Amino acid sequence: MKDFTTRKVYYPYVSPFDPCPPITEKVYSTPAQLYLGFQPENLQQFTPQEALYAGTLWKVFYDPYYGWYEKGREDQ
């Protein structure tokens, strides 16, 4: 079984007549709320300080999204 990820990929059809250089991989977000159902008890938490920065107390929901010009974009 593959490891859980919050990004999924699909591969759109590439025509020989596409006017722009084709983007062969399209990535979309699939964060944890799509899978978890009613939140179970005793999930891992951030410290209060970390939670204020992360935007969530719960590690399972933390899913940062980075722009094209940012470090971290490659890993998502």
Next chain:
Amino acid sequence: MWIYEKKLQYPVKVTECNPRLAKYLIEQYGGADGELAAALRYLNQRYTIPDKVIGLLTDIGTEEFAHLEMIATMIYKLTKDATPEQIKAAGIEDHYVNHDNALFYTNASGVPFTASYIQAKGDPIADLYEDIAAEEKARATYQWIIDMSDDVQLNDSLRFLREREIVHSQRFREAVDMLIEERDRKKIF
């Protein structure tokens, strides 16, 4: 009744005067999936929903206003000292001739906010499903704004706002689970 805390929910830092980013951000201010639409949608639905999820709608609706205030701060900072040349280069001169530097509830294309962006169907499941969809759409909008932005400090605040959409979506999904009331029962159909 509300109590106001005179600070932002998360700090808003803007690296440089960049009116073009303001043009994108206004989508989250007065757009169909923006923070104003979210706040008004949730706070209005509270009256016709089972008691046990009213508090959730109050909490999230209130937080949406805190997000609205962050977006307003971003737009204001990005435009407040822009020169007419910068305004024209950013393509927001049609906003400027009507509003000067004032903020207004429009989407990124300048279409003014309308109540038809939101719904109150009176059916608890239908309304909560709309709320879940709204959170996912707002999450996606933040992604596309982050993609368009080269301001790393601004993106940090936008990442926080996107994370909150994820948490809100989770809570609305839990609200549905509570209302359908089959959570801990064995399902036999």
